[in-house]
Amino acid sequence: MRNPVVTSLLVMLSLAACGSDSPRPPPPNFCPERPVYMAPRGPGQLMTRSRPLPSAFLARRASLPLLAAARTRDTAEPTEWGGSWWASPCLMGTPGLEVATPRVGVAVDGRALSVWMEWDGIDEWLWFSEFVPQTGWTPSERMKLQRDFPDDPIRVRQPQVVADADGRMLALWLQSEGSRAAELWFAEHLPGEGWRPPARVLTQPLGDVTFLQAARDGAGVLTLAWTQFDGDTLSENVWATRGAPSTGWDAARRIDTPVPGFSVEPQLSVSSDGHVLVGWYRFDEMEGWSGAWFSRWSYTEGWSAAERLSPEGLESFFVEPLAGPGGSALAMWSEGGVANVSLWARRYVPGTGWGAAEKVEEALGSSAMAQASAEKDGRAMVVWPRARSGIIRLSARPYDFTLGWRERVDVDPSPLGGVTDPQVVSLSRTQALVVWTREKDGQFRVGSSRYTPGQGWGRTAWLDTVPSSQNGFPQLSVNATGVGVATWLHGGEVPGVGLSVFQ
Secondary structure, eight states: OOOTTOOEEEEEEEGGGOSSSOOOOOOTTOSOOOOOOOOOSSOSOOOOOOOOOOHHHHHHHHTSSOSOOOOOOOOOOOOEETTEEBOOOEEESOTTSEEEEEEEEEOTTSOEEEEEEEEOSSOEEEEEEEEETTTEEOOOEEOOOOOSOTTSOEEEEEEEEEEOTTSOEEEEEEEEETTSOOEEEEEEEETTTEEOOOEESOSSOOSEEEEEEEEEOTTSOEEEEEEEEETTTTEEEEEEEEEETTTEEOOOEEOSOSSSEEEEEEEEEEOTTSOEEEEEEEEETTTTEEEEEEEEEETTTEEOOOEEOSOTTSEEEEEEEEEOGGGOEEEEEEEEOSSOEEEEEEEEETTTEEOOOEESOOSSSEEOOOEEOOOBTTEEEEEEEEEETTEEEEEEEEEETTTEEOOOEESSOSOOSEEEEEEEEESSSSOEEEEEEEEETTEEEEEEEEEETTTEEOOOEESSSSOBTTOEEEEEEEOTTSEEEEEEEOOSSSOOEEEEEBO
16 A cells, blocks of 8 residues: 655656657756654654544545556556656655645746655645756755644645746645644745745635645736635535735635535646636535535626536545636546446537537446646647456547547556556646556556657656655646646655756
């Protein structure tokens, strides 16, 4: 079983570096020295939040046939990719401490900021490192957090990083002290200046925040969507706000249905022209089933009423929203049947509304957990694990908001083990980059491939250097010029946050 606390490998990717040029060595001071070993200050397990979700709901979700796969041995280990290569990774993070949830944002000028969590046995802290082109990553430092109760243990979770066009970075996270409810916090990082003091997003907390997503539009406005637990009604609900550190935040608004229940894992998508689509799945205590719900935001209408887009009487999970230009949208979700899990979608056309549900693929089997790149010039790439004949492969379909779905193509068609956790970004209107986790013989590796029109998906490039039972859960971030960052969990003899340059 994978340990979600061990973390590794942050990878810089540059579209401009792709080509036939000879590989170049990393720039000077690319890999900073790691901090000295630190023994944990206290015994015990990493603090986790026990969510009071109904046991029947959790049991049905866990029983979905998503992850069963026969494992075969790899026959190839490609490391060169289109004339470019991945540099050997270097490690960051404090040896001896448990490291988790690294996130990275990339600015237009190529600067990047990574944040992650380190647990010393009592407290959880945010750490960070900045990537400066031609110099490399700075030595890791612990962020100075605001403490209201310095004698109580502090806990941080789910950091997010978003970048703007001026090179500024914004980090957001959940923070709690002692047994108090988790709140939303943020801090700005300015090039050459460092961090501004952290501050709360909400001056009056509304409940115990449990899950956070953040995205910035082209105008610099951020949308935050999160779930929070209401102890009075014993329900978990979706809330949202918009704003920026320079202008302040709008009053938080609940955007899900008022029916008692539990909303889980909201996902957020922002189009190139600033339209927003938020999706979540909610267990309805009256019906006893979970359904896929969505809400839209536009400058003219604000937030729409929440709409359930999946059919009643069937279990629906793992929603994926895709906001398109002019207010168009694509809503996706996984639907559990008697023997299979299928991927469904509905299109939204302004002035017309939501169309009929359509199965993304007609073949039998298990398909779930779709992930879409942000819309770019009216197009996006959608990827998902696709189980057939006991093998889980990674499938992909380009989506055009004018022409609809393009043909499905497997990213890596060879049967080399189970695929999970795909993440995809658009490098341009027609090019995409994807990372995923592959399981083989109890070991996990992180693979990557690039999509080019006319050529399809390239050969798999392995981003880690050594298979481990603790690798996986990759994330991708990309800026407007095609420079991106991949992050994922990694084990090994000395776990930590690492990085590797793609040239």
